[in-house]
Amino acid sequence: MKPYVYITRKVPESVLQPLQEIAEVGMWPHEDQPVPRDVLLKEAARAEGLFTMVSDQIDAEVLNAAPKLKVVANMAVGYDNIAVAEATEKDIMVCNTPDVLTDTTADLTFALLMASARRVVEASGYIRDNRWINWSPLLLAGHDIHHKTIGIVGMGRIGQATAKRATGFDMKILYHNRSRNEKAEQELGATYCSLDELLEQADFVVCLAPLTSETKALFSTEAFKEMKSSAIFINASRGGLVDEDALYDALKDGEIAGAGLDVFASEPIKADHPLLQFENVTALPHIGSASLETRMKMAEMTVTNIANVLNGHAPVAVVNEDLVEKKGSNASS
Known part of the structure; x- marks a missing residue:
């Protein structure tokens, strides 16, 4: 049975192929509306991977509701919306998208x-x-x-x-x-x-x-x-x-x-x-990285981060790097 990955905002289907090959993918169908809290909690409960946005609060409540969760990949360089310490305690990798933006x-x-x-x-x-x-x-x-x-x-x-x-x-x-x-x-x-x-x-x-x-x-x-x-x-x-x-x-x-x-x-x-x-x-309405080229690169990196973790490899960019070492991966992060 394939692992389940949930995406909290609509992103172009063209970037999802690497995930769709290895996982069942669910996605909130709206680009301009954040996923409701109750939907997020419900989807997190069965997810091994979460593809998140800066507008999503991935706090202790979400992490506690997600017993299978292995990775939270934020489509952003910042990650203050994620409870990183709690994720680390639960062996959940937190990833971001530096450099490309x-x-x-x-x-x-x-x-x-x-x-x-x-x-x-x-x-x-x-x-x-x-x-x-x-x-x-x-x-x-x-x-x-x-x-x-x-x-x-x-x-x-x-x-x-x-x-x-x-x-x-x-x-x-x-x-x-x-x-x-x-x-x-x-x-x-x-x-x-x-x-x-x-x-x-x-x-x-x-x-x-x-x-x-x-x-x-x-x-x-x-x-x-x-x-x-x-x-x-x-x-x-x-x-x-x-x-x-x-x-x-x-x-x-x-x-x-x-x-x-x-x-x-x-x-x-x-x-x-x-x-x-x-x-x-x-x-301005938080458009710092909002060029078409860069947002596509960010989405692609987020997909790669999740796919790598689910395949047992180190993500391209990880926030809680000590967790990579703990898991004994030889891949570069």
Whole structure:
């Protein structure tokens, strides 16, 4: 009898062949609606593999309801939606999709920075609202990007790729990370500094750190007060890194010049979200890796991760690496 794999959102059938050859595959039939909690629990109860999205909370309740489960493969680089410690205790591998989305997410991050600095969305709305009557010297004047200072919080793969893009604008690159990134320093001229120093000096503060218990609400009232009044805050990581009430106050009080946000504390947001009342907020619906090419690669990697585990091999990318060693696989992860 083939193992059962459940996919929590509709993905293209073309990527599923490797799974369909070795497993019975079930899939929530909607692309734009998350799987209901009761359906997820029911399907997890018989699944050996779960193909999940960042919107799915794979917590202790789900894991406890899934006695056969061997692998949870997230179609994302982040995995804060999964109870990794509990999964590890149950010998369940947790997989993700790093690398394949690095450049695409860095492209979006820098596009968000540029759009925020030059008021691109606001300017487009200006025309659509039929408000463009005359030209004037300071009409929708934004901020230069070239030769400014970018401060990147989280110099991982995406942070490094974003810094690479900043070099094309002759930007000074500051970064803060839990450990030094010598490659970024040597190849990109990035300068390591404390978070306080970065906040005080950067014209653009770019959040690309992972969401952990240590980084939750990292960008607080105190953090925004340390930033320049001319600075723009960009978040393309996870919404939970930001105290949104503090960001609201900082924008309302003019403590920072604007924000570009691809992620929010609770998603999706509605048009009445408090941060959307500000014209100097550029908001996107969590589309950091949303190019057709990259999303297909992510889906393919997620399929491969599950297929490898079910076939007794190491996944391409695994979060709880110690579990691979425990299982004695000789395959590279």
